[in-house]
Amino acid sequence: MKTVQVYLNSIQKVNSFSHELEQFDNDFDLVSGRYIVDAKSVMGIFSLDLNEPTTLNIHATDSEMGPILEAIKPYIVSEDPK
Template identity: 35%
Template sequence: MLENVIKKHIMLQPTQVQDFVKEATKCDFDVDIYYNRYVVDAKSILGVFGLDLTKTLTVEYQGHNKQFEQYLNGLAIAG
């Protein structure tokens, strides 16, 4: 059975990228982060730094990791 795709809208500061990647790496499922059509692996620090961090980013994944979801909720933006 496939799990639903979960999407969260976040803002990341450059100083938060390392922690974000560290938390994503703890997940045993794929985690993507994107802005518009530019999609990168959220477990890649260079990929995440390649995104425009002044924009709202979307994190997308299929799986469950309570610690990661709590971390994302701290970065979430309204909307």
């Protein structure tokens, strides 16, 4: 698992972010405070506070991580060095 901070501050960003994740079979969790939602769910994303960056947990192997990070690169504001 890898953790990154993403910033989804507009409707367009939420829609395109969710669409990018749909191309992968992996699980993605968005965490905001005590809430955790499926990052592929547009409705779930909109239930979170999007005024601040949100934590994205990517459940993938090391070999799958490269294409995923490349696809979501425009939304990432910081990465966990792990």
